[in-house]
Amino acid sequence: MAHVYGIDAAGEALLAGPVAKAKAVAAAHAEDVDGKGRFPDEGMRALAEQGLWGLCVEKAAGGLGAGPNLFAGVVEELATACASTAMVYVMHVTAGQMVAASKTVADRGALLAEMAAGRHLTTLAFSEKGSRSHFWAPVSALVEQGAGFSTSAQKSWVTSAAKADSYVSSAQAPRAASPLESALYLVRKGSRGVRIAGPWHGLGLRGNDSAPVSFEGLAVGKGDLLTEPGKGADGMLQVVLPWFAVGTSSMAHGLCRAAVAATAGHLGAAGFEHAGTKLRDLPTLRARLAQMSIRTEASRSLLGRTVASMAAPTAETPLLVLQARAAALEAALEVTDLGMRACGGAAFSRHLPLERVFRDARAGWIMAPTVDHLQEFVGRALVGLPLFG
Numbered sequence: 203m204a205h206v207y208g209i210d211a212a213g214e215a216l217l218a219g220p221v222a223k224a225k226a227v228a229a230a231h232a233e234d235v236d237g238k239g240r241f242p243d244e245g246m247r248a249l250a251e252q253g254l255w256g257l258c259v260e261k262a263a264g265g266l267g268a269g270p271n272l273f274a275g276v277v278e279e280l281a282t283a284c285a286s287t288a289m290v291y292v293m294h295v296t297a298g299q300m301v302a303a304s305k306t307v308a309d310r311g312a313l314l315a316e317m318a319a320g321r322h323l324t325t326l327a328f329s330e331k332g333s334r335s336h337f338w339a340p341v342s343a344l345v346e347q348g349a350g351f352s353t354s355a356q357k358s359w360v361t362s363a364a365k366a367d368s369y370v371s372s373a374q375a376p377r378a379a380s381p382l383e384s385a386l387y388l389v390r391k392g393s394r395g396v397r398i399a400g401p402w403h404g405l406g407l408r409g410n411d412s413a414p415v416s417f418e419g420l421a422v423g424k425g426d427l428l429t430e431p432g433k434g435a436d437g438m439l440q441v442v443l444p445w446f447a448v449g450t451s452s453m454a455h456g457l458c459r460a461a462v463a464a465t466a467g468h469l470g471a472a473g474f475e476h477a478g479t480k481l482r483d484l485p486t487l488r489a490r491l492a493q494m495s496i497r498t499e500a501s502r503s504l505l506g507r508t509v510a511s512m513a514a515p516t517a518e519t520p521l522l523v524l525q526a527r528a529a530a531l532e533a534a535l536e537v538t539d540l541g542m543r544a545c546g547g548a549a550f551s552r553h554l555p556l557e558r559v560f561r562d563a564r565a566g567w568i569m570a571p572t573v574d575h576l577q578e579f580v581g582r583a584l585v586g587l588p589l590f591g
């Protein structure tokens with residue numbers, strides 16, 4: 203049967219070989235990563251060894267040149283095993299696409315080659331203490347200084363904060379008339395003025411090290427700019443948002459699939475000895491499991507349509523992207539909640555992996571654009587209003 207994301211035979215072979223190997227490593231460490239709230243070093247190293255840090259990097263730079271559909275397939279598989287690994291990977295691929303799209307960063311080719319070689323991990327540093335989930339409106343600003351710029355910022359969440367080799371970051375352009383006149387720039391590991399400003403201790407995705415980071419008098423060279431000053435919103439909305447939406451949607455689907463599998467397994471295995479029946483003999487529980495599967499497959503189909511549209515964009519593509527992310531994140535909440543209810547105390551007491559999946563699934567919903575924002579954007583688009591009012 204054709205893959206729901208339209209993945210071809212070569213892509214299927216990648217999923218069955220290198221991805222499956224990296225996934226097995228991530229799975230073996232998932233409980234420990236979650237329990238200790240530690241970075242998924244083993245899973246990320248396995249992905250690097252399998253050449254997957256360069257999945258969507260152009261072939262000329264040593265990558266595999268994959269598009270959004272294979273990205274979705276890889277992330278979904280990873281998320282069935284360890285969502286923390288999947289999230290770190292989503293941020294890396296998404297931020298890497300901004301580097302790939304940049305016409306201004308000085309060492310674009312070298313950066314992409316390092317990513318493809320598994321030596322450079324990147325991430326996003328958009329959210330700020332001052333503008334919270336409104337990532338499109340940074341309150342920090344670039345100030346002209348000598349031949350370049352300097353900036354100070356309080357970034358509120360940076361996935362892979364202590365591990366990343368670079369951050370794709372945002373600030374208002376010099377003399378911006380509004381926060382929407384922004385610029386994107388690259389912050390390199392070890393830059394003076396960059397400080398991890400607190401610990402990461404989340405409810406879910408406990409391994410992804412999404413700590414706050416502060417920049418104080420950080421020097422930003424002209425060659426660090428990822429967009430022209432004033433063009434940051436274009437980069438955020440036209441490059442970062444679609445890749446982030448695909449990555450987080452497929453991560454949600456991996457969590458849904460894990461919840462369906464764990465629930466089906468438990469309903470078939472656990473039973474009532476006094477009655478000689480299994481949990482699966484209860485129609486209520488079968489109905490919950492059916493709802494879980496129906497919701498998962500409906501959302502996967504919408505993402506499949508979305509990634510196909512991204513490969514041959516039309517006027518409806520941006521709307522599909524927003525809708526796919528909203529649908530997937532809502533599905534993840536509902537499906538994991540149904541799984542918790544279907545499996546009862548066995549799930550609540552952590553005898554099943556469902557409880558971790560349930561917690562991990564809560565993160566995507568509040569990552570910006572949150573589902574509230576997505577609904578607002580979709581609604582505005584449908585009635586012909588501009589995205590930002």
Ligand SMILES: Cc1cc2nc3c(=O)[nH]c(=O)nc-3n(C[C@H](O)[C@H](O)[C@H](O)COP(=O)(O)OP(=O)(O)OC[C@H]3O[C@@H](n4cnc5c(N)ncnc54)[C@H](O)[C@@H]3O)c2cc1C
Nearest residue numbers: 326327328329334335359360361412565568569570572574
């Ligand atoms: C696990 C995790 C990892 C993350 N990693 C990164 C990262 O690597 N890089 C990065 O830049 N950010 C990251 N974030 C931050 C994320 O993108 C959001 O900025 C953050 O979750 C917003 O939280 P907040 O409390 O500031 O939300 P708030 O802005 O305070 O929102 C609170 C509530 O209000 C709602 N709301 C806000 N504005 C509107 C509106 N206009 N209309 C309707 N409802 C609205 C929201 O939906 C939410 O329900 C991460 C977040 C999480 C949870």
